[in-house]
Amino acid sequence: MNSDFNDKRRGTLVRSFAFAIEGIIHSLKYERNIKIHLAVALAVIILGFLYRVSSFEWLVIILVIGGMLSFELMNTAVERVVDLVTSEHHPLAKQAKDIAAGAVFIYAAISVVAGCIIFLPKML
Structure with missing residues (x-):
């Protein structure tokens, strides 16, 4: 159960980084x-x-x-x-x-x- 929780947190963290990079790339383009x-x-x-x-x-x-x-x-x-x-x-x-x-x-x-x-x- 604890492993499940950590996996979800890691997934959320990775998505947060992806969103941040997406914002940077958008700004660089436009x-x-x-x-x-x-x-x-x-x-x-x-x-x-x-x-x-x-x-x-x-x-x-x-x-x-x-x-x-x-x-x-x-x-x-x-x-x-x-x-x-x-x-x-x-x-x-x-x-x-x-x-x-x-x-x-x-x-x-x-x-x-x-x-x-x-x-x-x-x-x-």
Whole structure:
């Protein structure tokens, strides 16, 4: 009986991962902003190899890239939910979308600052 329960939990976990991957793939196919973030991430990774960044700098770069992509996915999810709830212009719907976009913008700005701290001294 315990084995049955564990098998069901494992199946649910695997499905959860599959749904998450499906969401990521959908965003990669259809969302312009995630493609932009990925292109920038690729450029940063290439620069990281060219400038031989330290292990700690790689850690920061990985966390910044992962955070940026995560924020963008959450922003997309908020937009979808708002669009699902109402097709009419509503001030609260606009605020929800704007606030989620603002979170992405703040993290993007922080990411640029982190990139400048890591790369500018190496470039100069």
